Amino acid sequence: MPPALIAIDWGTSAARAYWLDAKGRILSSRSAPLGVQKVAPGGFPDALRVLLGEAVHEDAPMLACGMIGSRQGWIEVPYRECPTGAPAIASALAQVPGAPLWIVPGLICRDPRGVPDVMRGEETQILGATEVGEALSRTIVLPGTHSKWAVVGEAGIESFATFLTGELYGVLKDHSILGRLAARGDDAASFDRGVRRSLEADASLAHDLFSVRTLALTGELAPGAVGDYLSGLLLGAELAAGRRWLQRQRVPGDSVHLIGDTALCERYRRAFACAAIETTVGPADAAARGLWWIAREAGIAG
């Protein structure tokens, strides 16, 4: 029997396809390192064939989210403005010419100064988490290279903010003087120390990052703890700024819902605990759930 929908989470570095039955249940899934950054212009039809492998169903409708809809993707799908929800997003899908493949638009929002923020893919994960009622909080945090904090409400996704935390950790670890010292292990106490430092009123990331070096130099931070302390400083800085961001929007900041990679969500859960913020986590297949909801709203699921 053909699937009711092939749901594809197609990001910057990788793509994952889910085969869903008529009730939206995941029958199987398959991933490939064929993210948008790794596919040459014109190469997306071939990349899709590789991703789907033998399990091609010529007639099955396909719905994709993520960077596949960006300027560097298969076709560029204009951003939808926040606040917005599943019905509006479903009405703005773009179809790839000549294929039963639709792409979900990303979202754009502007802060009070008019500065834009954008997401592509996370909107679908957020809908996937809220659809099943798992998001107990108004605030959803998606840790990652570019972490997203989103506020959800009756209008759907109301606003969001991006933090470069994961990318900062990566470039500092791989390319800075701090990185030569840094091995991230599982030194929870040093991680908490970094988080707590960044939560203090006089924290300053550009200054505090240097303490990674000086504490290691004076032997006040063990070699195996350096990476965890650095990670803690960065997550703490995100948390402090995210908390202020919620306050400015008058959204209670006492609990957040985390979606993403299990190990990374655990790291964030630990950081939030340092700030006495409660966390709930999941689901793991939020993108597939969100794509299923959007496909049904759009009437394209078989």
Next chain:
Amino acid sequence: MPPALIAIDWGTSAARAYWLDAKGRILSSRSAPLGVQKVAPGGFPDALRVLLGEAVHEDAPMLACGMIGSRQGWIEVPYRECPTGAPAIASALAQVPGAPLWIVPGLICRDPRGVPDVMRGEETQILGATEVGEALSRTIVLPGTHSKWAVVGEAGIESFATFLTGELYGVLKDHSILGRLAARGDDAASFDRGVRRSLEADASLAHDLFSVRTLALTGELAPGAVGDYLSGLLLGAELAAGRRWLQRQRVPGDSVHLIGDTALCERYRRAFACAAIETTVGPADAAARGLWWIAREAGIAG
């Protein structure tokens, strides 16, 4: 006639030697890309010969400052605690065995939480600027890979703080998603825009860095302006944190004295102007002046 002193500013990536006469005037200077990071263990005698070239004066006393006195340098000279001044620093020079070469100790200070900060080389530049009375302000800022802010007073160098600004700019430009967009040019308005953003009360570096990408994406920042905006955000963040650091120490923050590379000092001067902070600059040969002062205090200048 042999020089009274060969003064050497020996840093991480390069070394510069100054030949000084009996009044401390610079007769000539010479540099080599033989910073501590580029010299293998045991290679310092050869590196010194290359640096001095033909102008060797076997008997001339030599005084060096900078990373040459670090664990990765020729010999490790223990840090001096702040507050400290030229007499105390001059009494703590370490002599390289078998050579008329002395090395200036670096400084260490601790913030109220006990977290250490360190410098090697900048203490000499600061003394060089204060000795000649050019430092009109109690606050001296030395822009660079690791910018230093120092408070000077009757006791000498009272305290200081390091900001990773230059290194953050480098790794973000060369290795992050922002870097692909970033060409630093001379778009002063975009630089100021970045500085001003980071000076705002709700600034958050990890979040604001993402605006480099989104503003470029929406065409609200011209491709040629991206690097200047990024540079402005980072300098503004340093300035905001440095200003708070001065306040906590009850040091007036209405003027600072800049020492360093001319173009970089001009960039900082511009950033300080955005915050209505007055700046004075110089001298260019602060390290040589500081080394001369320390050598005379120590009685090693010929």
